[in-house]
Amino acid sequence: MTCKSVQTINTLLEQDKQHVWHPYSITQSDTSIYPVKSAQGVTITLMDGTTLIDGMSSWWSAVHGYNHPILNQAIEQQLHKMAHIMFGGLTHQPAIELAQKLVDITPEPLQTVFFSDSGSVAVEVAMKMAIQYWHTKNQTQKKRLLTIRHGYHGDTFGAMSVSDPDNGMHSLFNNTLIKQLFAEAPNCGFYEVCTAEDIAPLASQLKTHHQEIAAIILEPIVQGAGGMRFYSPMYLYQVRELCNKYNVLLILDEIATGFGRTGKLFACEHANIAPDILCLGKALTGGYMTLAATLATNEIANSIRHGEPGIFMHGPTFMANPLACATALASVKLLLESPWQGRVKNIASLLQQGLSPCQQYKHVKEVRVLGAIGVIELHQVINLKSLQPKFVAAGVWVRPFNKLIYLMPPFIITDQELDRLIRAVVKIVNEM
Numbered sequence: 297m298t299c300k301s302v303q304t305i306n307t308l309l310e311q312d313k314q315h316v317w318h319p320y321s322i323t324q325s326d327t328s329i330y331p332v333k334s335a336q337g338v339t340i341t342l343m344d345g346t347t348l349i350d351g352m353s354s355w356w357s358a359v360h361g362y363n364h365p366i367l368n369q370a371i372e373q374q375l376h377k378m379a380h381i382m383f384g385g386l387t388h389q390p391a392i393e394l395a396q397k398l399v400d401i402t403p404e405p406l407q408t409v410f411f412s413d414s415g416s417v418a419v420e421v422a423m424k425m426a427i428q429y430w431h432t433k434n435q436t437q438k439k440r441l442l443t444i445r446h447g448y449h450g451d452t453f454g455a456m457s458v459s460d461p462d463n464g465m466h467s468l469f470n471n472t473l474i475k476q477l478f479a480e481a482p483n484c485g486f487y488e489v490c491t492a493e494d495i496a497p498l499a500s501q502l503k504t505h506h507q508e509i510a511a512i513i514l515e516p517i518v519q520g521a522g523g524m525r526f527y528s529p530m531y532l533y534q535v536r537e538l539c540n541k542y543n544v545l546l547i548l549d550e551i552a553t554g555f556g557r558t559g560k561l562f563a564c565e566h567a568n569i570a571p572d573i574l575c576l577g578k579a580l581t582g583g584y585m586t587l588a589a590t591l592a593t594n595e596i597a598n599s600i601r602h603g604e605p606g607i608f609m610h611g612p613t614f615m616a617n618p619l620a621c622a623t624a625l626a627s628v629k630l631l632l633e634s635p636w637q638g639r640v641k642n643i644a645s646l647l648q649q650g651l652s653p654c655q656q657y658k659h660v661k662e663v664r665v666l667g668a669i670g671v672i673e674l675h676q677v678i679n680l681k682s683l684q685p686k687f688v689a690a691g692v693w694v695r696p697f698n699k700l701i702y703l704m705p706p707f708i709i710t711d712q713e714l715d716r717l718i719r720a721v722v723k724i725v726n727e728m
């Protein structure tokens with residue numbers, strides 16, 4: 297490090313502090329922040345030359361690691377054709393091929409694809425589709441959403457309205473949100489039996505309110521940012537049955553769980569069920585670009601097509617961005633051609649072995665692993681300000697929140713890299 301480059305870094309950091317907002321932060325914040333120079337495979341290189349093993353996949357998304365030659369090629373080739381073109385009245389091969397691919401790999405009833413810019417918007421689109429569907433059926437009273445607690449569906453107003461109202465990050469806005477219906481989340485873990493007690497709260501809300509409910513929205517099997525909770529596939533299966541019984545649509549938000557993270561390509565496969573509407577995002581482009589998709593059944597698409605006003609009332613400016621679609625198509629193909637099942641299984645067993653010693657520590661409440669997700673839940677809220685620099689000093693990138701330290705590395709991580717990541721985390725948790 298020359299004097300000059302240290303100076304450059306300090307100037308940049310000062311400007312960042314003055315002018316740039318980061319996720320769930322304020323400008324001028326005094327918590328540490330690290331400028332990244334580049335990223336390659338599972339290695340993040342900071343501007344000062346420090347290298348970190350990535351334990352986050354940039355929040356579920358970089359499943360193939362960074363700077364992948366095949367994804368680079370896909371985006372470069374598309375760039376020389378067109379970076380973007382409006383999607384109203386025009387269409388293009390990357391969007392069509394990606395839509396076809398998504399229809400092929402998701403549960404059979406899902407046949408139509410709406411592209412949008414981010415996960416939150418995909419959720420807004422799903423909610424609007426459900427409401428508009430019932431509108432076309434002359435059931436305009438069916439406009440509320442039912443969900444379970446501890447959910448997280450995004451940061452926009454509709455998505456906030458179905459995220460956990462208390463433990464979530466949005467309680468400040470509660471008074472301005474649409475009032476949706478909430479049921480207690482199930483307590484059955486992934487490997488446990490779902491009892492009558494687990495399903496009763498949701499069943500009772502449905503029984504009372506089904507006439508005004510457009511859809512149930514859930515994160516299948518793994519509740520992510522609302523608490524990294526895993527629940528039984530039996531629960532999900534019963535939710536599907538209840539939706540059928542009460543004539544309510546099922547929206548599954550697989551923005552976090554999609555594309556192999558839980559050990560199945562889509563988490564709903566654990567329960568062998570299909571939703572009426574499915575939201576995808578995060579790993580869709582392998583973490584390269586922001587892109588999301590909302591898939592719906594023909595029944596929903598046709599009802600909206602043939603109902604009043606005959607069109608779906610949503611259309612983002614950057615809908616189906618060609619660079620993003622081309623990259624997503626390459627990413628999905630790359631995933632399907634890779635031995636991802638074996639990789640995820642291997643990550644799961646190394647996480648299980650490696651993290652389980654933490655179970656003995658007094659300040660640890662629970663260690664749980666599902667697919668390529670490892671969670672250490674503590675009894676108390678973590679002091680990020682003191683903990684974050686320790687992870688960086690240990691050469692790993694881990695970003696805890698609330699009471700949770702969690703790992704979800706890129707699928708391409710080697711055993712040695714994963715071992716280093718796990719050892720660093722276990723040592724730091726031990727010393728807390």
Ligand SMILES: *Cc1c(COP(=O)(O)O)cnc(C)c1O
Nearest residue numbers: 414415416448449450520551552
């Ligand atoms: C991240 C996430 C979202 C929101 O996606 P953004 O791209 O951040 O808008 C929605 N639902 C789930 C389950 C998520 O994990």
